[in-house]
Amino acid sequence: MVALNQFPSMDGDRTNDETLFGLIAQDIEKQGYSIRHGALPEGLAIDLYNQQQVLAAENFKKAGIGRGGDYLENEFVRTDAICWINGETDAGKDWLSWTAGLQSFLNRRLFLGLFSFESHFAHYSPGDYYKRHYDAFRGEANRVLSVVAYFNSGWTAADGGELVLYKDDHDKEGTKVIPLFGTLVAFLSEEFPHEVLAAKRDRHSIAGWFRVNTSVFDRVDPPL
Ligand code: OGA
Ligand code: MN
Numbered sequence: 001m002v003a004l005n006q007f008p009s010m011d012g013d014r015t016n017d018e019t020l021f022g023l024i025a026q027d028i029e030k031q032g033y034s035i036r037h038g039a040l041p042e043g044l045a046i047d048l049y050n051q052q053q054v055l056a057a058e059n060f061k062k063a064g065i066g067r068g069g070d071y072l073e074n075e076f077v078r079t080d081a082i083c084w085i086n087g088e089t090d091a092g093k094d095w096l097s098w099t100a101g102l103q104s105f106l107n108r109r110l111f112l113g114l115f116s117f118e119s120h121f122a123h124y125s126p127g128d129y130y131k132r133h134y135d136a137f138r139g140e141a142n143r144v145l146s147v148v149a150y151f152n153s154g155w156t157a158a159d160g161g162e163l164v165l166y167k168d169d170h171d172k173e174g175t176k177v178i179p180l181f182g183t184l185v186a187f188l189s190e191e192f193p194h195e196v197l198a199a200k201r202d203r204h205s206i207a208g209w210f211r212v213n214t215s216v217f218d219r220v221d222p223p224l
Contacts, residue, residue, distance in 0.1 A: 002148060005091075016041070017041070017098070017101055017102075017105075018105065019103070020036065020039055020149070021102055021105040021106070021109075021170050022105075022109070022201070023036065024036065024039075024102070024106075024184075024186055025105065025106055025109040025110055027146060027186075028106070028110065028145075028186060028187075028188070028223060029110060030189050030223065031109060032183070032187060032188045032192065033073050033165060033186065033187035033188070033191075033192060034184075034185065034186045034187070035165075035175070035177055035185050036183065036184050036185075037180065037182065037183045038182045038183070039182060039183065039184035040149055040182045040183075040184055042182070044091075044094055044098055045149075045151065045181060045182050046097065047090065047091040047094060048091050048094075048095055048121075048149070048206065049181070050091065050149040051089055051091040051092065051121070051202065052121050052123070052151060052204045055083050055121055055123070056123050056202070056204070058171060076131070077130070077131050078128075078129070078130040078131065078135065078196075079124075079125075079127070079129060079130075080122045080123060080124045080125075080128045080129075081122070081123045081124075081125075081130040082120040082121060082123075082207075083120055083121045083123045084118070084119070084120045085119045085120060085121065085130040085206070085208075087190075087205055095119070095206070096117070096119075099117050099119070099147070099210075100117070100210055101114065101206060102147075103117060103210055106145070106210075112144060112145065112210070112212075113144075113212050113213075114144060114145060114210040114211070114212065115210075115211055115212050116188070116210070116211045116213070117208060117209070117210050117211070118208065118209055118211070119147075119206055119207065119208025119209070120206065120208075121204070121205075121206055122206070122207055123201045123202065123203070123204055123206070123207050124161060124196065124202070124203040124204075124205075125202060126199060126200055126201055126202065127198055127199070128196075128198065128199055128203070129195070129196055129197060129198040130196040131195055131197070132164075132166070132193050132195040132196060133193065133194070133195065134189070134190065134192075134193055135190075135209060136190045137190065137191035137192075138190050140210045142213075142214040143153070143189040143190075143209040143210070143211055144188070144189055144190075144209075144210055144211060144212050145186060145187070145188060145189060145209070145210040146185075146186065146187050146188075146189045146207070146208070147184065147185065147186045147206075147207070147208045147209075147210070148163065148185045148186075148205055148206065148207050148208075148210055149183070149184050149185075149205060149206045149208075150179035150180055150181060150182070150183045150184075150204070150205050151181055151204040151205065151206075152179050152180060152181055152204055152205075153180075153181045154204075155178055155179055155180045155181070156178070157178060158200070159199065159200050159201050159203075160197050160198055160200045161179055161196065161197060161198070161199030161201075161203045162176040162177055162178055162179065162197050163176070163177040163179060163185060163195075163196055164176050164177075164194060164195050164196075164197060165177065165185070165192050165194045166192060166193045166194060167188060167192070168191075168193070169193060171193075174194075187201040189209060206220075
């Protein structure tokens with residue numbers, strides 16, 4: 001008989017992932033968002049953190065609004081710097097494979113029909129912010145679920161830089177999330193306006209979006 005579990009540690013990881021993905025699915029079903037501290041697998045979080053340190057030194061570009069032809073740098077809205085993750089590094093590959101696991105779990109559990117995923121590293125220098133915004137707009141939207149992961153050890157409220165997630169257009173208070181190492185946030189992209197308060201020290205994160213397929217005829221989405 002073939003041993004079912006030749007790689008106990010790998011299987012253990014998968015079990016942990018399924019448990020976490022189940023909790024995220026429950027949160028999203030109940031309230032439309034999920035905030036989970038210490039959620040990212042530690043090895044993955046450390047690899048991504050190291051990758052960000054390399055990027056911080058060389059590759060980051062000033063973030064713009066939109067992609068492709070409508071790319072526009074806009075200091076009024078956001079001042080962070082970003083680098084898209086395309087799986088060229090081992091850390092990037094591992095992240096894409098982990099989020100693919102989340103995608104297929106959520107599709108099975110919540111029938112979200114998530115079709116593709118795009119994500120970027122983001123670096124906020126002291127003073128950087130991202131004003132209140134939606135990640136997708138009703139009607140034109142194909143971004144369905146936003147995810148954000150954080151890589152900042154020892155971050156406290158005194159360091160600023162919180163993500164503030166608002167329930168709707170009228171919510172002035174919101175829910176603040178400290179961008180602490182290993183924290184993962186997921187929310188329905190059309191439902192929750194949110195912002196990043198000015199950070200007082202360097203702030204590292206990944207922001208990503210699961211999309212549904214909106215390709216029509218000769219127009220292929222997402223534009224690269
Ligand atoms: C974004 C975003 C939140 C964060 O990039 O669209 O809202 O906490 N990021 O970095
Ligand atoms: Mn956003």
